Amino acid sequence: MPDETRAVPRLTLVLGGARSGKSAHAEWLVSAQAGPWLYVATAQGWDDEMRERIALHRARRPPPWETVDAPRDLAGAIRRAPPGRPVLVDCLTLWLTNAMLDEEADLAAEVADLLAACAAAPGPLVLVSNEVGFGIVPENALARRFRDEAGRLHQRLATLADRVVLVVAGLPMTIKGETQ
């Protein structure tokens, strides 16, 4: 591995609001490394709106991007990534949604397993997630639980991460680690 890659953060968490440009920023971070790059997609095509969003995301990633779908076994997909391959996970929010909607899932165990996979990953690994906690308390109980789980997951990942970035209007604010 060449010397200049030593400074590349092993684990980066990219947070942002809806349509903040967080995915594009994360792709930029990953594609600054030597390819090929692995894109781990967590979206599930539940409805037309979601399928349209997936299609838009895929259109942005021609080779040397390689795509794997991991709507449920995200920890496994991270563990199966070839060592040294830059990995982009887009996004944790959808994975968490899928896990919470799976009534047979043990969410706490799955979160712990995901954290273990991220902690063990050789990197560079870039995780994208939606920051969803800056609005009024949702009236819907599931939505309240979702933002609690998302917030706790982000805190735990931020502890593991070498770099945490908050994207606003396409612009990255580095809140942990060195500014790129």
Next chain:
Amino acid sequence: MPDETRAVPRLTLVLGGARSGKSAHAEWLVSAQAGPWLYVATAQGWDDEMRERIALHRARRPPPWETVDAPRDLAGAIRRAPPGRPVLVDCLTLWLTNAMLDEEADLAAEVADLLAACAAAPGPLVLVSNEVGFGIVPENALARRFRDEAGRLHQRLATLADRVVLVVAGLPMTIKGETQ
């Protein structure tokens, strides 16, 4: 034009949450320039709550503020501003709302025209907008579409802007350009 104005950003985007003090901060940025200043108001008085907010905003702007209303033709109002006149647009969120509620509007064309007007404006031009993407996904489809359109518009304007500021609790965080 005196030398000291060379450092004034031509285009500034001021983002902030509800009641974040973003309008007051933007007015402070504009009024730090030599007046008179042009206030481009995009609010439409649909109901009592909105009319009350408009009145409160107007009360804060005695001469040398000059006010023009542009709830729909914002690009035109920006183009018609006298060259060299500092311009404040408050706010993009309401303009976007008005455009989306106008069923005969070609939104993509209007957004492109607005971006062209901003790109061509001599400045200083300060645009205020609400950051609305940091909450839970709205249940309402129109609200989801609105925050998508707002997020995309902010990203495109941030690319054009010399300075982007995020206001939290009345305090400006500079996320692009020089800290003022």
Next chain:
Amino acid sequence: MPDETRAVPRLTLVLGGARSGKSAHAEWLVSAQAGPWLYVATAQGWDDEMRERIALHRARRPPPWETVDAPRDLAGAIRRAPPGRPVLVDCLTLWLTNAMLDEEADLAAEVADLLAACAAAPGPLVLVSNEVGFGIVPENALARRFRDEAGRLHQRLATLADRVVLVVAGLPMTIKGETQ
């Protein structure tokens, strides 16, 4: 009072989203001072979900934390704190909710009294509050009014504060004052 405490901010405002780690960060700020520390809790156990959250918060605070409950008379609790005692108020959001739900309350007078108590407090005083203004406009009128009141309160407290911190994913972003 030893010299090294001179640099401790008298008044700190800690803002953050839901599950952002803002309470834990505020406790860290307070507990970096010599104890005992006073925890002013504003939560009211309206329902099981809230009572569970209160219990979780209390479990994090063994002695030398001393806890007082002030769901309504927060200004009084701040004034009654022994001089020199580090004080943590968690959180303003719940106090504001309680005050707004009290139909006999004069909210403007209570807010003014709270601001006066904070301005007069010897400190160190750390106030925790939820930033709730970065989502879509709520459909519920009370929620809209709440986020307006919260935003205005935050702006006024930020003016008084020596330090304002925005917590994202457990990480503090200093937006006023010295980075700790």
